[in-house]
Amino acid sequence: MRPPANPIAIAQLRERIERLEGRPARGRPVLPFGVRPMDARLPGGGLPRAALHEVAGGGAGAIDGAAAALFAAGVAARTRGKVLWCVTRADLFAPALSQAGLKADRVIYLEGGDDKTVLACFEEGLRHGGLGAAVAEIARLTMTASRRLQLAAEGSGTLGIALRRWRRQTDATDFGQPTAAATRWRVSVLPSTPLPVPGVGRARCGSSS
Amino acid sequence: MARVVSVFLPTLPTDRVRRQAGDAAPSPDTPLVLVGREGRRRVVVTAADAAAVAAGLRVGMPATKAQALVKGLVIQDADPAADAEALDRLALWMLQRVAPIVAADPPDGIVIDSTGADHLHGGEAALLATLVEKLLSVGLNARAAIADVWGAAHALARFRAQPTDVSAPGEAVADVAPLPIAALRLPPDLVSSLRVLGFDRIGDVLAEPRAPFVLRFGPELGRRLDQIAGRLAEPIEPIRPAALIEVRRAFGEPIGAAETIRRHIGKLVAALCDALERKGLGARRLGLICHRVDSRAQAVRVGTGLPLRDARRITRLLSDKVETIDPGFGIEIMTLAAIVTEPLAPKHTASSLVEDLEPDVSGLVDLLANRVGERNLYRMAPVASDVPERSVRRIAPLAIETGEEWRGDWPRPARLFARPEPIDTVALLPDHPPAFFTWRGVRRKVRRADGPERVFGEWWKRDPELIAVRDYFRIEDDAGERYWIFRAGDGEDPLTGSGRWFLHGIFG
Numbered sequence: 001m002r003p004p005a006n007p008i009a010i011a012q013l014r015e016r017i018e019r020l021e022g023r024p025a026r027g028r029p030v031l032p033f034g035v036r037p038m039d040a041r042l043p044g045g046g047l048p049r050a051a052l053h054e055v056a057g058g059g060a061g062a063i064d065g066a067a068a069a070l071f072a073a074g075v076a077a078r079t080r081g082k083v084l085w086c087v088t089r090a091d092l093f094a095p096a097l098s099q100a101g102l103k104a105d106r107v108i109y110l111e112g113g114d115d116k117t118v119l120a121c122f123e124e125g126l127r128h129g130g131l132g133a134a135v136a137e138i139a140r141l142t143m144t145a146s147r148r149l150q151l152a153a154e155g156s157g158t159l160g161i162a163l164r165r166w167r168r169q170t171d172a173t174d175f176g177q178p179t180a181a182a183t184r185w186r187v188s189v190l191p192s193t194p195l196p197v198p199g200v201g202r203a204r205c206g207s208s209s
Numbered sequence: 210m211a212r213v214v215s216v217f218l219p220t221l222p223t224d225r226v227r228r229q230a231g232d233a234a235p236s237p238d239t240p241l242v243l244v245g246r247e248g249r250r251r252v253v254v255t256a257a258d259a260a261a262v263a264a265g266l267r268v269g270m271p272a273t274k275a276q277a278l279v280k281g282l283v284i285q286d287a288d289p290a291a292d293a294e295a296l297d298r299l300a301l302w303m304l305q306r307v308a309p310i311v312a313a314d315p316p317d318g319i320v321i322d323s324t325g326a327d328h329l330h331g332g333e334a335a336l337l338a339t340l341v342e343k344l345l346s347v348g349l350n351a352r353a354a355i356a357d358v359w360g361a362a363h364a365l366a367r368f369r370a371q372p373t374d375v376s377a378p379g380e381a382v383a384d385v386a387p388l389p390i391a392a393l394r395l396p397p398d399l400v401s402s403l404r405v406l407g408f409d410r411i412g413d414v415l416a417e418p419r420a421p422f423v424l425r426f427g428p429e430l431g432r433r434l435d436q437i438a439g440r441l442a443e444p445i446e447p448i449r450p451a452a453l454i455e456v457r458r459a460f461g462e463p464i465g466a467a468e469t470i471r472r473h474i475g476k477l478v479a480a481l482c483d484a485l486e487r488k489g490l491g492a493r494r495l496g497l498i499c500h501r502v503d504s505r506a507q508a509v510r511v512g513t514g515l516p517l518r519d520a521r522r523i524t525r526l527l528s529d530k531v532e533t534i535d536p537g538f539g540i541e542i543m544t545l546a547a548i549v550t551e552p553l554a555p556k557h558t559a560s561s562l563v564e565d566l567e568p569d570v571s572g573l574v575d576l577l578a579n580r581v582g583e584r585n586l587y588r589m590a591p592v593a594s595d596v597p598e599r600s601v602r603r604i605a606p607l608a609i610e611t612g613e614e615w616r617g618d619w620p621r622p623a624r625l626f627a628r629p630e631p632i633d634t635v636a637l638l639p640d641h642p643p644a645f646f647t648w649r650g651v652r653r654k655v656r657r658a659d660g661p662e663r664v665f666g667e668w669w670k671r672d673p674e675l676i677a678v679r680d681y682f683r684i685e686d687d688a689g690e691r692y693w694i695f696r697a698g699d700g701e702d703p704l705t706g707s708g709r710w711f712l713h714g715i716f717g
Contacts, residue, residue, distance in 0.1 A: 060690050066623040067717035073623075082570050084577075093625035093714060094589035094601050095615040104589055105610040108570070110577055111585040121577050130568035189717070191689035192657060 014043065031078060031159065042183070047075065050157040051182035052126075052150040054141070054175075056164035058188030062172035065137065065165035070100045071187045072135050072161045077101035079132030079159055084125040086110045086118045086136040106132070119145055122160070129156035137163045139171065146179035211505070212333070212378070213445070214307075214321040215362035216340065217352045217370070218296075221317050222256035224349045225295045226285055235283045240264050244272040245287035255287040259350070292316065299349075300448050305549045307340065309496025309508040310447045318366070320359055322445050325533050326510050327355075329582050337373035357381040359445065360437040364392035364411075382438050386412030393433045399426055411437075444504050454488065455546040456480040463502050463539020467531050470499075470540070474527045475520075477545040482520040484547075491516025491553030497527055499534055500542040507534045512583065513575045514607040516553040522572050526579055574606045591615045595664045596679075597625060597713065619662060620683065622693045622714030629711035632694065636710070639700030642682040646694065648712050653686040660684075663699070678705040683716065691716035 030046035032039045039045045047053060053075075057068040069092060076083045083106050085092070090111050098104055112118035115138050122136035126149060141162055153160040162181065166172045175186070218224070223241050227234040235241055240261035247253045252272040264279045276282055296313045303321055304311040307330070310322035323336065330336040337353045344351035354365035354374040361381035365374045368388045376384040385392065388411050390403050403426075408414050414422070415434065422430050435441035449455065456477050464470060474497065485492060493516055497509040511526045527545075534540075578586045587603040591613050594600045600615060615621070634643035642658035660682030666674025681695045693714035698706025 059688060061717075064624050064715045066715040069623045070717035081568055084573075091624045091626060093597070093622055095591075095621040096623040096717070098614055099621060103612075104591060104614060105612060107588060108574065108606045109587050109589065110581060111587075112581055117581060121581065124576060124580075125573060128570065128573040130570045130573060187717075189689040189691065191687070192685060194657070 029157075031075065047159070048182050049079070049159050050154050052146060052153050052160040052162060052180065054146075054162045054164060054179060054181040054184040056172070056175050056186050058186050060169075061188060062164075062166050062169060062175075065163055067187045067189050068163050068165070068185075069137075070096065071185065072163050073097045073100040073102040075159070075161060076133040076135060077103075077106075081106075081130060081132035083107050084110060084122075084131050084134045086112055086122050086125070086134070088112055088114060088118055088137065115140055119149075122162075123149055123152050126152035126158050126160045127156055129158060131158050133159040133161065135161045135163055137165045139164065139166045140174065141179050141181075143177075143179060146181055150180040150182070211322065211324045211357060212327065212355055213357070213359045213362045214323045214337065214340075214353060214355045215314065215359065215366040216303075216319040216321070216344075217354075217363075217366040218299075218317050218319070218344070218349055219352070220256065220258050220350045221295065222287060222292050223258035223261075225292060227258075228348050239281065239283055240266065240279050241283045241285070242266055242272075242275055243285050243287035244275075245289070255289075289316075297448065299344075301450055303340075304448060304496075305494065307336070309498055309510045309546070309548060310445050310506055312445045312448055314363070318363065320362070320445055322447075322506065322508055323355065324508060325530075326508070329510070329512070329579075331582060331584055333375050334373065337375065341372050356384065358437060358439050359443045360394065360433060361385050363394060364388050364437070368392045382415070385437055386410065386415060390414065393430070393437075395429060395433060399429065402426065403430075442504050444506060447498065447506075449546070453546050453548070454481065454484050454490070454550065455544055456484065457542060457544040459542045460540070463536075463541045465536040465539045470531055470534060470536070470543075471528050473543055474531070474545075475524050477543060478520050478524045478527065481545050481547060482518050482523065485518045485550065485553075488550075489552060489554060490547070490550040491518045492523070492547040492549070493517075493551055494547075494549040495523065495527070496546050496548050497530075498544045498546075499536070499540040500544075501537045502539050502541050503537055505537065507536075507540075509534060510548075511575075511579045513571075514578065514605065515571050516551040517571075517575070518553055519572075522575070525572075526575055529576060529579065571607055578606070594667065596667060597621070597664075598627070599667070620716065622691075623717040625693075625714040626712070629695070629713040632710050632712045634694075634710040636696075638708075640680070642684055643694070643710065646684075646710065646712075648692075653690075655684045656687055658682050658684040661696075664695075676702075676705050681713070 029049045030044040031049050032046035055068045055072050056062060057065045061067050085107050094104055110121050112121055118136050118138055122134055125131055125134035149160055164175060222243050238260050241258045242254045242261050243256040244252050245255040254266060254268055254270045254272060254275050257266045257268055266275050266279060293315060296315060300311050300313045300319050303319060308321050308323045308326040312320050314320045327333045327336050333355050337355060341351050341353050352366050352370040352372040354362050354370045356362040356365055356376035357378060358381055361376060364385050365376055390408055390411060391400050393411060419431055436443045458473055458477055494512045499507040509530045517523060586606050588606050589601045590604045592600050592602050633647040635645045636643035640661060642660055643655055645652060645654055661680035664679045664681060666677030668675040678699045679695045679697060681693060683691060683693055685691050692712055694710055694712050696710050698708045
């Protein structure tokens with residue numbers, strides 16, 4: 001267990017970093033989750049809007065990125081304006097995004113042939129400034145690329161989400177590498193807990209076997 | 210490397226006559242020929258449709274002979290001027306849809322410089338296929354080929370395309386070699402003299418030394434061979450309709466640096482926008498043609514989702530493509546044309562002080578669409594269908610927002626496979642979910658399941674779907690991964706489906 005962090009020391013550190021970065025972090029707009037345990041841990045009480053965020057799935061989610069996509073959709077849904085979603089593999093199912101709150105009219109999908117095209121289009125989307133959020137499904141994200149994206153997001157105030165999705169499970173170790181993203185998330189699925197009652201419908205063997 | 214598309218319309222005159230006649234046209238299996246005068250007196254067949262050719266009629270045959278040979282032959286007067294006009298109209302249509310450099314290739318073809326334009330249509334093969342299909346849908350029999358040079362594309366379209374043909378870059382000569390001499394675009398008497406000498410294929414001529422040919426037949430043969438090999442340029446003179454809004458700049462000194470090209474693009478765009486503004490138009494498609502000193506042309510084509518007259522945005526779209534222009538030894542003339550235009554009236558942007566406008570993203574959409582191709586940028590719209598893969602359709606990114614959503618509260622997976630993947634299962638029939646399943650070589654135990662959600666086939670679409678059924682289950686394995694699987698069929702009646710199991714999607 002980690003010792004509890006000294007809040008004063010942390011605040012001082014943040015102040016120093018702000019001075020180094022040359023811009024005030026205080027006034028930066030954030031996007032709160034509305035979930036206290038999460039917001040309380042984020043500086044400013046939410047996801048900074050003008051920044052790049054990294055999301056990846058855990059376990060098999062590193063390859064399919066299903067839960068991570070829904071997380072990204074949920075974040076993007078709470079911004080205003082259109083959302084650009086860049087993919088290399090067109091296997092996203094739009095009704096699921098709609099169920100996560102991201103309405104069909106708001107999402108513009110872009111199918112790039114490779115990671116390079118997707119990154120370039122992602123950056124273009126972040127730089128434009130008219131979008132609410134831009135999401136890109138990419139495997140490799142280098143420090144240089146992420147810094148470009150982060151600067152583009154800062155300049156325009158658009159929320160950027162890099163949804164990391166790999167071809168093979170072994171490639172997913174890449175997720176530990178340092179990038180310029182403001183936050184980094186790993187979204188995993190958990191086994192569900194059974195209801196205390198058998199349910200209101202006809203008993204099925206699926207849940208009891 | 211340049212890429213040239215040649216479209217061959219073998220029966221353009223008869224197709225035109227049928228199209229103009231509309232409902233009164235003779236049925237497709239009635240032989241139709243067009244006749245015209247040759248020289249002073251003789252009336253000969255100038256065009257024959259597929260049915261007439263099948264009946265043994267040939268172009269150049271006396272009309273009376275044709276009439277005697279085929280019963281029920283429909284004969285009409287040829288009108289070469291109308292044919293040429295139809296060809297020009299077709300070329301114009303392709304100019305608006307395919308690429309900025311298009312020319313009629315009389316008497317029976319159209320040539321298009323498609324360099325750098327194919328990715329906007331989904332690749333070269335797709336470009337040709339759509340082109341031929343579109344022509345066929347308006348009743349024009351067409352074949353098309355793409356190659357490095359005009360000569361090769363011309364030959365392949367006429368002698369190899371079935372109905373389309375793609376010659377790989379650098380393979381033009383090898384692809385053309387097995388074709389007959391007639392594919393070389395030579396005068397007919399020269400072709401027959403060569404055949405008398407025993408040269409049947411282009412490859413035969415290519416293998417021989419050049420000098421004796423020149424002595425005997427003159428330079429024409431050598432010129433055509435050089436054109437196919439790409440040693441001799443064959444510029445395409447693009448058609449320009451009278452109403453086209455076009456601006457041009459000629460340079461005293463040829464330019465080559467990317468920066469200089471960008472600067473001149475800016476000046477051209479400013480002039481074009483002035484011209485568009487005077488007419489109250491906005492551009493939907495723009496073509497920039499750079500004529501090089503070696504008489505080759507480089508073309509850039511950009512499209513926009515909405516009519517556009519904003520100089521800054523047009524410049525941005527074109528500048529994005531500067532790296533695709535190969536200036537060679539220098540560019541001496543640049544022309545910029547608004548190929549497709551639409552009325553664009555000045556618009557009130559903010560109608561009230563309190564209304565919060567959604568930012569305009571059409572500029573970004575144009576930029577990205579020109580980079581990845583129009584068909585790779587889309588929105589998803591709901592379709593009223595229970596079959597999951599049919600419940601979405603792609604629409605243009607700037608299509609009108611309808612606010613429609615998918616109905617129903619059934620959970621849908623975040624990832625849906627284009628093609629359901631077969632899985633091996635251990636399941637109790639008919640209405641239980643599997644207890645185990647094996648997917649991609651990994652055996653998983655099913656912890657929990659929910660279902661079935663029965664989806665019936667859409668009998669109004671295809672007959673075999675009349676009684677087809679899919680039973681969808683949501684299942685969860687040990688690790689908590691949730692999958693969407695279905696069984697083809699209801700598990701009882703083999704007519705409703707094979708009873709095999711498939712994994713169709715993954716829930717988040």
